[in-house]
Amino acid sequence: MEGTSVQRLLVLGSLLCCTTNQARLTVSPSFSQVFKGDFVSLSCEEDDSSAGWTLRRNTTTGQRTQCGAGWGKAAGSSCNISYIFPSDSGVYWCESREGATSNSINLTVSGGPVILQSPVLPVMEGDDVTLLCKTETTPSILSATFYKDGSLIRNESTGHMTIHHVTRSDEGLYKCFIIGHGESPSSWITVTEKPTTTAPPTSTSPPPTTTEATPPPPPCSVNLVHKVAYHLVVFCPYFISTLLMVSLCRHRPTGNDFSVSMVMTQLSQVGQRLDDDCDDVNVFTTEHHF
Numbered sequence: 352m353e354g355t356s357v358q359r360l361l362v363l364g365s366l367l368c369c370t371t372n373q374a375r376l377t378v379s380p381s382f383s384q385v386f387k388g389d390f391v392s393l394s395c396e397e398d399d400s401s402a403g404w405t406l407r408r409n410t411t412t413g414q415r416t417q418c419g420a421g422w423g424k425a426a427g428s429s430c431n432i433s434y435i436f437p438s439d440s441g442v443y444w445c446e447s448r449e450g451a452t453s454n455s456i457n458l459t460v461s462g463g464p465v466i467l468q469s470p471v472l473p474v475m476e477g478d479d480v481t482l483l484c485k486t487e488t489t490p491s492i493l494s495a496t497f498y499k500d501g502s503l504i505r506n507e508s509t510g511h512m513t514i515h516h517v518t519r520s521d522e523g524l525y526k527c528f529i530i531g532h533g534e535s536p537s538s539w540i541t542v543t544e545k546p547t548t549t550a551p552p553t554s555t556s557p558p559p560t561t562t563e564a565t566p567p568p569p570p571c572s573v574n575l576v577h578k579v580a581y582h583l584v585v586f587c588p589y590f591i592s593t594l595l596m597v598s599l600c601r602h603r604p605t606g607n608d609f610s611v612s613m614v615m616t617q618l619s620q621v622g623q624r625l626d627d628d629c630d631d632v633n634v635f636t637t638e639h640h641f
């Protein structure tokens with residue numbers, strides 16, 4: 352009985368310890384579509400750089416190909432594509448040496464004159480989302496038409512449209528069109544549920560980090576998870592060794608009474624000695640008062 356419960360605790364402890372390895376893929380610029388020839392920087396924000404996170408992608412020309420092997424320039428867990436081609440369109444993700452994967456993103460490289468700048472990462476329910484329809488050559492504002500799942504949703508003379516307080520129903524496949532220039536590729540916009548965090552934001556401000564200058568800060572929930580995971584990793588060795596000690600002590604043959612009485616006598620001896628010491632101190636202090 353006791354043995355199995357200790358085993359269960361051990362299994363739980365090791366599960367908590369081993370599921371902390373994760374990474375988040377970010378991309379700059381953080382849009383789903385770019386023009387041919389643009390510079391794109393991808394990076395894995397990881398908990399544990401020793402896990403060997405690398406960037407991989409699926410395109411029409413190859414599956415699970417790694418950054419640096421025929422595409423991109425790798426540096427640690429980040430990857431730059433200095434001149435992107437339409438054939439670089441595809442799905443990108445980070446993968447650790449053990450095969451753990453991050454979130455994945457869809458990147459579309461337009462060979463045409465128009466792109467839709469839509470968020471590449473999922474947007475949170477309730478947030479405002481701005482879509483921009485732009486051409487590569489004309490910097491001026493052009494009137495654009497926006498489509499969702501094949502149907503016209505809005506005509507905007509400014510070339511951009513904002514969806515206020517997005518809901519799950521705004522999820523879908525978007526594209527845009529500019530008269531005299533053409534149509535953009537289509538991109539999927541994902542809307543995620545607002546996380547119901549019961550814990551308030553931590554009052555203890557974290558130490559200043561070098562990532563302060565980066566524009567998109569990671570969501571609080573991710574930070575919180577990372578912190579909890581980090582504390583678990585630190586705490587787990589102590590937790591497991593304590594459990595082991597407890598289980599070892601319990602399975603000791605009946606020498607308990609003996610050891611307890613030993614401890615008791617030792618304690619009382621220590622107490623005696625402390626008393627003596629106190630007397631000495633008293634003598635010392637009283638002597639000193641004269």
Ligand SMILES: *[C@@H]1O[C@H](CO)[C@@H](O)[C@H](O)[C@H]1NC(C)=O
Nearest residue numbers: 408409414415442443444455
């Ligand atoms: C990439 O391609 C492989 C092989 O076809 C497939 O198993 C995997 O699910 C793909 N990954 C993503 C993120 O689409």
Ligand SMILES: *[C@@H]1O[C@H](CO)[C@@H](O)[C@H](O)[C@H]1NC(C)=O
Nearest residue numbers: 392424425426427429430431
């Ligand atoms: C990628 O580009 C960023 C700037 O956008 C730069 O800081 C980084 O060193 C580059 N990495 C590589 C591997 O060239």
Ligand SMILES: *[C@@H]1O[C@H](CO)[C@@H](O)[C@H](O)[C@H]1NC(C)=O
Nearest residue numbers: 442454455456457471539541
């Ligand atoms: C990528 O695009 C496909 C459809 O083209 C869609 O089903 C999938 O959800 C997209 N993935 C992400 C991470 O946006």
